[in-house]
Amino acid sequence: MATHLPVIKNVHGNTLDVLGEAIVAGRYPPGLAIPPEPMLCEELGISRTVVREAVKSLVAKGLLVTGPKLGTRVMPEEHWNWFDPDVVVWQSKIGLTREFLRDLQELRRVVEPAAVRLAAERATAQDIGEIEVAFAGMKAAIEQGGDYVTHDLRFHQGLLRACHNRMLVQMSKALGALLRTSFEISTSRPDGPASSLPLHRAVLDAVIARSPPRAERAILTLIDSAREDIEQVLASRRKLPSLSQPAPPLKARVPSITR
Structure with missing residues (x-):
């Protein structure tokens, strides 16, 4: 952990x-x-x-x-350089706006589906192994409690690296703070991580199966689910996360989550 x-x-x-x-x-x-x-x-x-x-x-x-x-x-x-982690943290500390979150979700819908299609074609055994480790970390955090967001971030950055496009690999580093914003908001919903875990598995299984169309559909489903989570959190007026602090750990769940 x-x-x-x-x-x-x-x-x-x-x-x-x-x-x-x-x-x-x-x-x-x-x-x-x-x-x-x-x-x-x-x-x-x-x-x-x-x-x-x-x-x-x-x-x-x-x-x-x-x-x-x-x-x-x-x-x-x-x-402003919105890919700069400091800029994203400063924005989170003064308040994440609907416009900021909308821009983030639109960016994910543009970048991640294309990257995942390439990953389904190009991912090596090592790439898949690293993404599997990240997924296992997410699953363990849900079942046993712990740091879910860090593993979630590694999962998505692993997908971007697996496309083996140098520019997208660089973008995976720049997108880190932006992605963490989305993940922390989704995780703040009590059932958010558990409900999104099968969606992550579907993405990974499609990459393993070397099916670009299936991988693209799966990542779009995951992104749209995150958007719904964000909308619900915004509607609830719950306090949004500040990225200047570590992500709060999940509490352990009693029932075990199957693959």
């Missing part, structure tokens, strides 16, 4: 989080300049070097732009 250790950030990491969250929350509106370095240094109790490094990181993530006579200004959110 995976063990989560607390992430201890340095001064740069903490400053990056403070400024990033402030931008995503709208404290510094798009098109306007963030406070000058001396003011940020005084407000945050940090050096100019730390501020400059944090600004460089935020520029790289698409949240800020700098230039002569321009200063350091906030970019509109369509310029």
Whole structure:
């Protein structure tokens, strides 16, 4: 079972989080300049070097732009790198919006079916073995309690790697935080993990059977089921997860779940 250790950030990491969250929350509106370095240094109790490094990181993530006579200004959110895990975490901390979750589900519907079709054609024995291990971890977490989300993430990232397309493999890394958002919301439903486990098995069995059409249908069923879970959680007004903390473990179920 995976063990989560607390992430201890340095001064740069903490400053990056403070400024990033402030931008995503709208404290510094798009098109306007963030406070000058001396003011940020005084407000945050940090050096100019730390501020400059944090600004460089935020520029790289698409949240800020700098230039002569321009200063350091906030970019509109369509310029932000939504594949960056930090950006996704900052959004989750201030609140996951319906628009954000809709975009996520649409992205999954575009990327995962195509990737799974390729996986059904190209997956090696090692690929399938790794996905089987992830599935077994999900099943054990449901039956015995424990970390379900980490295994769920490994299952889907394993499928993306199994397509053996270098760009999709890179995307599997970038999609990690986005996928975790969806999985945590689905898992927050009491029956969410147990009801989705057979859907995961159907995807894996189709890949093992080398049936791209069947694999595509199975992953679409799984994605649409996750969308329904998300809609129900949103309708219930239940508190949504914050990705800055480890996923909560499942409690053990009494009945055993068959394959």
